Amino acid sequence: MQPVTIRDVARAAGVSSATASRVLSGNPATSEASRDRVTAAAAELGFSPNAQARSLRSTRTDSIALLISDVRNPYFADLAHAVEQAARNRGLVTFIGNANEDPAQQDEFLDAMMSRRVDGVLLVPQGLDSDGGTRPSPAVEHLLTRDIPTVLVDRTLAGVAAPHVTASSTAALHDAVARLARDGHRRIAFIGGPEHTSTAAERYADFRAALAAHGLDAGDDLHFHGDFRTPSGAEGARWLLGLEERPTAVVIADSPMAIGALAVWREAGLAAGTDLSVIAFDDIEAFALHDPPLATISHDLTDMGRRAVDTLADLMAGQPAASTVLRSTFTDRASIGPAAERNPA
Amino acid sequence: MQPVTIRDVARAAGVSSATASRVLSGNPATSEASRDRVTAAAAELGFSPNAQARSLRSTRTDSIALLISDVRNPYFADLAHAVEQAARNRGLVTFIGNANEDPAQQDEFLDAMMSRRVDGVLLVPQGLDSDGGTRPSPAVEHLLTRDIPTVLVDRTLAGVAAPHVTASSTAALHDAVARLARDGHRRIAFIGGPEHTSTAAERYADFRAALAAHGLDAGDDLHFHGDFRTPSGAEGARWLLGLEERPTAVVIADSPMAIGALAVWREAGLAAGTDLSVIAFDDIEAFALHDPPLATISHDLTDMGRRAVDTLADLMAGQPAASTVLRSTFTDRASIGPAAERNPA
DNA sequence: CGATTCCATGGAATCGATTACACGAGTGTG
DNA sequence: CACACTCGTGTAATCGATTCCATGGAATCG
Numbered sequence: 155m156q157p158v159t160i161r162d163v164a165r166a167a168g169v170s171s172a173t174a175s176r177v178l179s180g181n182p183a184t185s186e187a188s189r190d191r192v193t194a195a196a197a198e199l200g201f202s203p204n205a206q207a208r209s210l211r212s213t214r215t216d217s218i219a220l221l222i223s224d225v226r227n228p229y230f231a232d233l234a235h236a237v238e239q240a241a242r243n244r245g246l247v248t249f250i251g252n253a254n255e256d257p258a259q260q261d262e263f264l265d266a267m268m269s270r271r272v273d274g275v276l277l278v279p280q281g282l283d284s285d286g287g288t289r290p291s292p293a294v295e296h297l298l299t300r301d302i303p304t305v306l307v308d309r310t311l312a313g314v315a316a317p318h319v320t321a322s323s324t325a326a327l328h329d330a331v332a333r334l335a336r337d338g339h340r341r342i343a344f345i346g347g348p349e350h351t352s353t354a355a356e357r358y359a360d361f362r363a364a365l366a367a368h369g370l371d372a373g374d375d376l377h378f379h380g381d382f383r384t385p386s387g388a389e390g391a392r393w394l395l396g397l398e399e400r401p402t403a404v405v406i407a408d409s410p411m412a413i414g415a416l417a418v419w420r421e422a423g424l425a426a427g428t429d430l431s432v433i434a435f436d437d438i439e440a441f442a443l444h445d446p447p448l449a450t451i452s453h454d455l456t457d458m459g460r461r462a463v464d465t466l467a468d469l470m471a472g473q474p475a476a477s478t479v480l481r482s483t484f485t486d487r488a489s490i491g492p493a494a495e496r497n498p499a
Numbered sequence: 500m501q502p503v504t505i506r507d508v509a510r511a512a513g514v515s516s517a518t519a520s521r522v523l524s525g526n527p528a529t530s531e532a533s534r535d536r537v538t539a540a541a542a543e544l545g546f547s548p549n550a551q552a553r554s555l556r557s558t559r560t561d562s563i564a565l566l567i568s569d570v571r572n573p574y575f576a577d578l579a580h581a582v583e584q585a586a587r588n589r590g591l592v593t594f595i596g597n598a599n600e601d602p603a604q605q606d607e608f609l610d611a612m613m614s615r616r617v618d619g620v621l622l623v624p625q626g627l628d629s630d631g632g633t634r635p636s637p638a639v640e641h642l643l644t645r646d647i648p649t650v651l652v653d654r655t656l657a658g659v660a661a662p663h664v665t666a667s668s669t670a671a672l673h674d675a676v677a678r679l680a681r682d683g684h685r686r687i688a689f690i691g692g693p694e695h696t697s698t699a700a701e702r703y704a705d706f707r708a709a710l711a712a713h714g715l716d717a718g719d720d721l722h723f724h725g726d727f728r729t730p731s732g733a734e735g736a737r738w739l740l741g742l743e744e745r746p747t748a749v750v751i752a753d754s755p756m757a758i759g760a761l762a763v764w765r766e767a768g769l770a771a772g773t774d775l776s777v778i779a780f781d782d783i784e785a786f787a788l789h790d791p792p793l794a795t796i797s798h799d800l801t802d803m804g805r806r807a808v809d810t811l812a813d814l815m816a817g818q819p820a821a822s823t824v825l826r827s828t829f830t831d832r833a834s835i836g837p838a839a840e841r842n843p844a
Numbered sequence: 845c846g847a848t849t850c851c852a853t854g855g856a857a858t859c860g861a862t863t864a865c866a867c868g869a870g871t872g873t874g
Numbered sequence: 875c876a877c878a879c880t881c882g883t884g885t886a887a888t889c890g891a892t893t894c895c896a897t898g899g900a901a902t903c904g
Contacts, residue, residue: 206555417788439755440785443785443789
């Protein structure tokens with residue numbers, strides 16, 4: 155109705171729109187007199203600059219996009235929070251988008267962001283589409299050919315040269331398996347994520363390497379293929395219960411699946427730490443609260459978010475940026491106990 | 500580097516930019532021949548329209564903003580997810596912003612959104628600032644004077660006429676207190692949220708009304724003032740442990756505080772359901788998993804998100820919109836047990 | 845004191861898409 | 875055959891802020 159423009163402000167202050175613009179954008183070439191009058195007029199009229207028009211001319215938007223896989227996964231919620239705070243410290247606004255683990259929704263959001271000309275993109279890439287092809291999705295491809303500063307976060311993407319900030323669980327998984335081995339566990343199951351994601355693939359590979367390093371059976375028959383969401387964790391738990399020779403320990407590749415799995419085992423009367431030792435990825439508050447408290451492999455998400463923003467800022471400044479690999483941590487808690495002697499299954 | 504504009508597309512297709520624009524925006528006044536050529540050229544060049552320029556001219560942006568209090572609170576994460584899906588179904592892109600329970604961050608985000616001219620705003624309003632004044636914050640005021648379609652979600656705001664979509668716990672709290680009374684509880688504590696939020700104030704008022712309706716003591720000395728975040732839940736738990744005559748039951752006003760509180764009680768050796776009956780607001784998956792499973796008062800967030808988007812869509816279409824109050828649900832679980840006869844404190 | 849530099853300022857072009865308006869060609873009716 | 879109408883198209887104005895360029899007055903210098 156009453157879109158107050160910079161021309162209105164200029165008129166009220168008795169100067170030209172050029173001067174008004176200079177004052178409002180902090181250009182030093184202004185006199186104190188006009189500075190005062192323009193500032194006053196802007197405040198008086200409740201002027202809010204049209205970001206559209208501004209960035210149409212000056213190409214910078216001072217905003218970045220963050221695409222995460224699933225807002226309801228506390229891991230990504232924490233990451234979003236960390237990124238937001240770090241970006242805010244640099245004067246950047248963050249647009250958070252939720253892909254819902256779906257490449258189509260990812261592309262939709264990325265398209266919207268590109269057409270809004272964000273200055274950079276932090277991307278937790280979604281798995282390849284149903285074709286199972288090895289190429290990045292159209293929107294991601296587009297991002298790269300248009301040279302839009304992009305940093306991959308948490309996951310990498312085959313064939314994409316953008317720098318990334320990820321976490322490696324190699325050492326933590328080694329520690330975790332060592333801990334289990336010390337307690338006599340020899341059959342350890344793995345409830346993993348979708349293998350087109352680099353995190354799921356890496357975690358499983360690292361897990362198998364750790365098994366091998368401890369001389370344990372590294373067969374593929376104790377591997378359940380989940381999708382990082384709660385219901386698949388429950389499925390995985392049922393799968394485990396149905397195994398002929400039941401494993402004595404299990405590693406679960408993220409927190410929503412762990413919640414699903416634990417609910418099923420609880421229902422079945424299995425106690426974590428005695429009947430079955432459990433280690434879950436991602437250290438959410440509720441895990442420390444669980445009975446017994448859950449052993450976890452976790453990442454420092456504040457650090458990951460901060461570094462992701464740092465890396466993106468370098469890229470946006472035109473400097474080359476290197477990838478960072480953080481180390482995750484194994485936390486021993488009471489959900490690990492000695493391997494049961496016999497299997498009542 | 501290579502910003503391909505609509506003029507490039509037009510040139511490649513051998514038409515004017517007006518025709519290209521008409522084809523790309525689905526204007527029926529185009530011939531099949533030019534439609535084909537323009538579409539092909541656009542695909543060929545990888546054209547992505549500049550949303551800035553477009554909405555500068557045509558005022559619509561097909562996007563809405565959603566401001567939530569805290570991304571890491573599963574309640575709001577669920578709400579964000581619901582809103583996003585509902586908006587997507589209407590062809591709207593959602594920008595999620597995180598206020599971090601801080602009015603300053605709320606205003607920053609809202610300013611950024613207003614200057615990007617979003618078509619509407621869904622707002623979980625943040626508490627009044629430190630002045631404790633009763634007026635909405637500047638950005639919210641601005642939102643209203645500029646007649647930007649706005650719907651308050653989850654919480655209302657005194658003195659703001661915008662329609663809202665909220666949930667009432669009156670009935671659920673009545674049921675919950677009835678359930679506790681039936682089990683002999685007479686001293687029931689309340690760990691509440693910050694009282695400048697309408698939800699915290701309402702929940703406590705409803706709680707007291709429910710107590711009164713059951714002839715129970717409704718004094719204010721069993722009320723702990725938290726802030727909806729985990730650490731304050733832990734504080735509240737310690738406060739309860741320190742009370743002279745310990746209550747036999749407690750109601751906690753949101754899930755992060757419940758997590759903090761349960762961790763403390765667990766540490767202190769208090770068992771939920773026997774030593775202390777516990778009811779928490781917000782039904783997160785981990786609560787059903789808790790030992791014992793937690794009784795809750797919960798809202799249907801998918802419904803809330805959907806209705807919020809519906810209401811906003813009405814407003815954006817220029818139609819008057821009414822407020823909606825949803826009903827929350829009490830779920831009885833094993834964290835409620837008979838009141839202990841004596842207090843070992 | 846005249847010449848040069850400095851500086852705040854206004855006019856006007858610009859960013860990229862949309863759209864009001866005008867125009868010419870083709871169709872239909874009286 | 876003339877008139878009205880439809881239809882696709884191009885030209886140019888437009889949205890609101892930024893910024894290049896020119897200008898005039900004040901300050902500085904030799």
